[in-house]
Amino acid sequence: MTMPDLRPDAIIFEDVSKIFSSGQGATIALEKLSFSIRAGEYACILGRSGCGKSTAANLLLGLDRPTSGRVRVFGENPARDFARLRGRLGSVFQSDRLLPWRTAVENVQLPLEILKISEYSLSTSAAEWLTRLGLQGFEESFPHQLSGGMRQRVALARALVAEPDIVVADEAFAHLDEVTGERLRRDFHRLTKETGKTVIHITHSIDEALSLGDRIFVLGKPGHLLAEIDEVPLKDRTALRSYILTHLQGTVRQAPKTAAVANGSSDQATLSQEWAT
Amino acid sequence: MSSARFLSTVLGRSSTAALSPGEAGEDQTAVRAWANSPVNVEGIGALVGLAVAWQIASHYFPAFLFPPLQTIAATLVSTVSDPAMLSTIGLTFLRIVVSLAGTFILASALGVAAALHPRTDRILEPLIQLKQGVPGVCWIIFSILWFKGMEARIAFIVVISTLPSFYYQVRDGVRGISLELWQMVRAWRPTRFQMLLKLILPALRPTLLTAWRINLGGGTRMVITAELLAGVSGIGYQLRTAEEQFRMDSAVAWTVILVAFVLACDAILKAVERRLRLGAPAPGIAA
Numbered sequence: 087m088t089m090p091d092l093r094p095d096a097i098i099f100e101d102v103s104k105i106f107s108s109g110q111g112a113t114i115a116l117e118k119l120s121f122s123i124r125a126g127e128y129a130c131i132l133g134r135s136g137c138g139k140s141t142a143a144n145l146l147l148g149l150d151r152p153t154s155g156r157v158r159v160f161g162e163n164p165a166r167d168f169a170r171l172r173g174r175l176g177s178v179f180q181s182d183r184l185l186p187w188r189t190a191v192e193n194v195q196l197p198l199e200i201l202k203i204s205e206y207s208l209s210t211s212a213a214e215w216l217t218r219l220g221l222q223g224f225e226e227s228f229p230h231q232l233s234g235g236m237r238q239r240v241a242l243a244r245a246l247v248a249e250p251d252i253v254v255a256d257e258a259f260a261h262l263d264e265v266t267g268e269r270l271r272r273d274f275h276r277l278t279k280e281t282g283k284t285v286i287h288i289t290h291s292i293d294e295a296l297s298l299g300d301r302i303f304v305l306g307k308p309g310h311l312l313a314e315i316d317e318v319p320l321k322d323r324t325a326l327r328s329y330i331l332t333h334l335q336g337t338v339r340q341a342p343k344t345a346a347v348a349n350g351s352s353d354q355a356t357l358s359q360e361w362a363t
Numbered sequence: 364m365s366s367a368r369f370l371s372t373v374l375g376r377s378s379t380a381a382l383s384p385g386e387a388g389e390d391q392t393a394v395r396a397w398a399n400s401p402v403n404v405e406g407i408g409a410l411v412g413l414a415v416a417w418q419i420a421s422h423y424f425p426a427f428l429f430p431p432l433q434t435i436a437a438t439l440v441s442t443v444s445d446p447a448m449l450s451t452i453g454l455t456f457l458r459i460v461v462s463l464a465g466t467f468i469l470a471s472a473l474g475v476a477a478a479l480h481p482r483t484d485r486i487l488e489p490l491i492q493l494k495q496g497v498p499g500v501c502w503i504i505f506s507i508l509w510f511k512g513m514e515a516r517i518a519f520i521v522v523i524s525t526l527p528s529f530y531y532q533v534r535d536g537v538r539g540i541s542l543e544l545w546q547m548v549r550a551w552r553p554t555r556f557q558m559l560l561k562l563i564l565p566a567l568r569p570t571l572l573t574a575w576r577i578n579l580g581g582g583t584r585m586v587i588t589a590e591l592l593a594g595v596s597g598i599g600y601q602l603r604t605a606e607e608q609f610r611m612d613s614a615v616a617w618t619v620i621l622v623a624f625v626l627a628c629d630a631i632l633k634a635v636e637r638r639l640r641l642g643a644p645a646p647g648i649a650a
Contacts, residue, residue, distance in 0.1 A: 144546070147546075147550045148550075148552070149546050149549055149550060168552055169552060171552065172551075172552040173551075173552075175550065175552075177547070177550045179543065179546075179547065181543060183543050183544060183546075183547040185544065185562070185565065185566075187565050187566075187568070187639070188565075196548070196551070196561065197551045199557075199561065200548075200551045200552070200553045200557050200561065201551065248551075254550075
């Protein structure tokens with residue numbers, strides 16, 4: 087018998103809907119999405135492209151407001167109580183989003199400058215973070231002088247330098263080659279676990295979610311919760327994989343026929359190919 | 364005309380095909396060296412040609428139309444060595460720089476506000492379009508009628524004439540900052556001032572430098588025109604005096620001083636631009 091997890095909830099999504107209106111009509115990105123993530127947990131949000139994963143990340147970061155429902159981060163509304171969560175949320179995105187006019191170390195220092203944190207008060211300085219992420223000697227390099235993998239490492243250092251409580255990784259390793267992506271995934275997982283961060287890792291890769299997550303939330307389209315899987319490391323990965331695939335394929339069957347079907351490649355086939363590895 | 368064609372023309376050869384293979388190779392190497400030279404040989408040739416044409420014209424026309432180059436040079440030297448004239452030069456340059464700096468600050472504030480707040484843009488857009496429709500000379504007349512003091516007239520004319528260009532450059536520059544960078548910086552919850560300091564202004568630096576380079580010439584023209592039509596001091600006033608006294612040598616000497624000022628400012632801005640571009644992505648560098 088396992089002990090119940092008594093850690094407090096760091097993140098709560100409660101019946102959250104987000105509708106984007108434009109001249110061509112409304113697009114539902116999230117539809118009554120509900121989940122909660124406990125402090126110190128490594129949670130993966132898994133879903134196909136366009137299922138509202140990044141919208142959920144933006145709501146969590148306070149960059150956007152939900153159309154309805156409630157988002158809470160440590161009990162605060164991240165959009166309304168914007169300043170109260172200063173320094174508590176770090177983020178790393180699919181593209182590195184480095185400022186091209188700043189060197190690697192200056193990019194890492196950006197959050198410290200915004201939060202007015204002296205490097206002396208931190209256990210690990212900006213330069214030390216770069217070293218921990220294997221970028222020793224590249225501190226003074228500009229982003230255009232670094233490879234894609236190195237730039238993403240700088241972005242990871244930037245996300246972690248201010249010692250935030252929560253780190254949001256939005257498809258952070260998706261565009262890297264397999265070897266680089268795997269190394270970065272491993273480093274990121276190790277560093278966030280070592281420092282006890284709450285991580286919300288958004289991904290479309292089942293394998294990535296299975297290898298990293300303590301908990302997995304499977305999202306359907308438009309963004310709603312299809313399945314929630316607890317204690318992932320303790321469970322059989324093959325069984326989980328097919329369980330997740332079944333859920334995701336279920337959403338495909340509900341989707342209307344698309345042009346891809348007419349072209350001879352159904353969404354179902356594309357899905358299988360995408361996640362065959 | 365390309366360098367190679369110019370050289371062929373200068374050498375009196377229509378093409379290298381008529382040369383022996385060895386000769387053709389040497390000739391093409393020479394062409395490449397010439398074309399790649401940091402000195403614009405053709406441009407210098409054109410300027411020398413113009414000077415020669417002027418000097419020839421000075422032999423056939425009276426001095427108030429085409430004074431000899433040595434007379435112009437003597438006037439230029441006496442102008443820049445006369446303390447009173449130096450203060451005239453300084454006054455005009457100060458007017459240009461201060462008026463442009465003031466316009467720049469005002470237009471930057473408006474441009475940033477318009478980029479961030481569509482309502483501000485909707486208010487400003489028709490006003491600026493209306494201004495663009497009014498010829499520059501009308502603003503000079505308005506300034507003479509509205510303002511008594513010379514400095515106020517000049518400042519008004521420069522602001523009116525260069526504000527739209529600065530405004531559009533800044534507004535579109537802010538709009539051009541990628542949403543990804545906005546979101547990344549905003550996710551750290553900066554204050555508005557920090558947003559300006561950490562993202563907007565650094566991202567705008569190349570745009571602002573270009574705006575300065577564009578407006579420097581325009582601002583100089585407007586200051587000189589204002590001094591010429593409504594002034595009692597400055598280079599524009601000196602040009603009007605030269606015109607009244609039929610002193611073409613003096614008019615050319617003042618023009619040379621103005622051109623030197625604009626070129627010097629442009630060179631400084633270029634140097635600053637080169638320095639700031641250190642962080643910009645260089646073409647051809649693999650990711």
